Amino acid sequence: MLITTLRREWLTNPPRELLAGAVATFALIPEVIAFSFAAGVDPQVGLFGSFVIGIVIAFTGGRPAMVSAAAGSVALVAAPLVASHGLSYLLAAGLLAGLLQIVFGVLRLGVLMRFVSQSVRTGFVNALAILIFAAQVPHLLSEAWQTYAVFVAGLAIICGVPRLTTAIPSPLVAIAVLTMAASLLHLPVKTVADLGLLPSSLPSFAWPTVPLSWETLRIIAGPAIAIAMVGLLESLMTATVVDDLTKTPSHKNRECTGLGLANMAASLFGGIAGCGMIGQTVSNVKYGGRGRLSTLFAGALLLVLMVALKPWVSQVPVAVLVAIMVMVSVDTFNWSSLKAVVAHPRMSSTVMLATVAVTVVSHNLALGVLVGVLLSGVFFTFKVARLMQVRAEPDAATGRLTYHVTGQVFFASADAFIDAFELGTHGETSVRIDVSQAHFWDVTAVAALDKVVGRYRANDISVEVTGMSQATATIVDRLTIHDKRRPVLSER
Incomplete structure (x- = not known):
């Protein structure tokens, strides 16, 4: 060899x-x-x-x-x-x-x-x-x-x-x-x-x-x-x-x-x-x-x-x-990248052009690449954040409101996650948050979940969080602040 x-x-x-x-x-x-x-x-x-x-x-x-x-x-x-x-x-x-x-x-x-x-x-x-x-x-x-x-x-x-x-x-x-x-x-x-x-x-x-x-x-x-x-x-x-x-x-x-x-x-x-x-x-x-x-x-x-x-x-x-x-x-x-500027997604083309512009103007290759990497990270974060969705499904017979969460919940999508929960809009008496199609990544995401749960509890509405993956359950167990009055957490 x-x-x-x-x-x-x-x-x-x-x-x-x-x-x-x-x-x-x-x-x-x-x-x-x-x-x-x-x-x-x-x-x-x-x-x-x-x-x-x-x-x-x-x-x-x-x-x-x-x-x-x-x-x-x-x-x-x-x-x-x-x-x-x-x-x-x-x-x-x-x-x-x-x-x-x-x-x-x-x-x-x-x-x-x-x-x-x-x-x-x-x-x-x-x-x-x-x-x-x-x-x-x-x-x-x-x-x-x-x-x-x-x-x-x-x-x-x-x-x-x-x-x-x-x-x-x-x-x-x-x-x-x-x-x-x-x-x-x-x-x-x-x-x-x-x-x-x-x-x-x-x-x-x-x-x-x-x-x-x-x-x-x-x-x-x-x-x-x-x-x-x-x-x-x-x-x-x-x-x-x-x-x-x-x-x-x-x-x-x-x-x-x-x-x-x-x-x-x-x-x-x-x-x-x-x-x-x-x-x-x-x-x-x-x-x-x-x-x-x-x-x-x-x-x-x-x-x-x-x-x-x-x-x-x-x-x-x-x-x-x-x-x-x-x-x-x-x-x-x-x-071929000249044609790709029009054909590729706008964000990708922006990253490429920004890398070129910063490098040529500054004559600093490291700075150009650094700017490109940072822009790539920011654009990727925005893109992933937009993929997070929360869909409400009311049940008039039982008074339960089920929220189905899909996508990635992290610092960039946490505010959108909180805003998706409209307290009292459906006359609900209990709430179930289904996160089987979602993943919570960081302390900001857990804080957002805490905030939503806290709002419902403050209005005497029971909350149940279901479908947590092992990874999500681990971070929520470690970082949640509602230990004494936590919702029922159900893993997959």
Whole structure:
């Protein structure tokens, strides 16, 4: 079994895995450098972190084929800490964040992803596609016409090569051809070397140079928690996207633990913490990446390119990388969701659009998903609350009034439950409340039942509650306040 798993995750079509990982690597370079600037650190800090994260998580992660590296959301959280206390405190915060993520995985809290609806996932993917595209625009603004020519040529090669052959990923063809052309023709275009200072050596192990004190913990605790939560959210969402693309399951708790180990390792080697990168992951999967080998190669090749092949990589036109990322954004966007906005229920469409809007406006993926999840919960609560009904059935011969309750009685439907009982309207002398088709969930529901029972008793009308399930009877017995004068409670 172990051998079969290892073979499936590591040895399924190695050439294709290596090529797909190479595409993901080139897609990582401009993003990681840009995110490093956003965090206020040197590009080599982001590149070191991405290299270490890619290597470690290839072995420890729970989602094969997923690419993790320094991410924009983590950079946004890290920037204030770097500005106020410097890189050393950021590395310490990354170390603590990794530890928190390990605890999250050990406690098996990855199941919380079940509370993220399909509408939120679609909104997350669409927002990421928009942000990926928007991140490329600055690289094209105010540039010479040669830059646009290289960009268009890159798009043409990426779209055209697959019609001739799929043996080599078309982005690699575009990079090789256009880098050579730009160099031979001496085109005045921006290259990777113009994006920032690249590393000239391998990362080295070192503990963050911060005082071991409560004051240090106070400084890094808030950012560490934010880095941990944002990283977990993005990684788990990205893992879910890959699950959908490949029709294979992933181990969410293992992914939490693996990300924690990767971030701790990155911090100890002078790199910024990170998480799953959906754009590069989709690129990897699109070009054949299905196992851990593509993830490992993407991380390893990143440092090889940046150190050993630095002179050559420095000459790669940025416009080619922009073309690759534009195509990734096009492939990432769920175009069928545009039609679904009209076809799907209004609440589902609202959740999806709200997730997109909040994420794009705030550039904060975690905030967008949080808003989407909260809206999903609120809408679901309203929907379930409306399904609760109370039907009155009077018996003129006996003077008994029977109420049939159906649905879920909880905090959102409790007021409607109380209002459904109209005291004295039918001239009743006794009341029977049939809850065989209902369920009472919380203290608010029990309080509502108490209130109804109390009203009838105050008017000397006897009350009998029948049909309680075992679960409902248990919560009513525990929480009711009418112990001394309770109605007759009959279980099913």
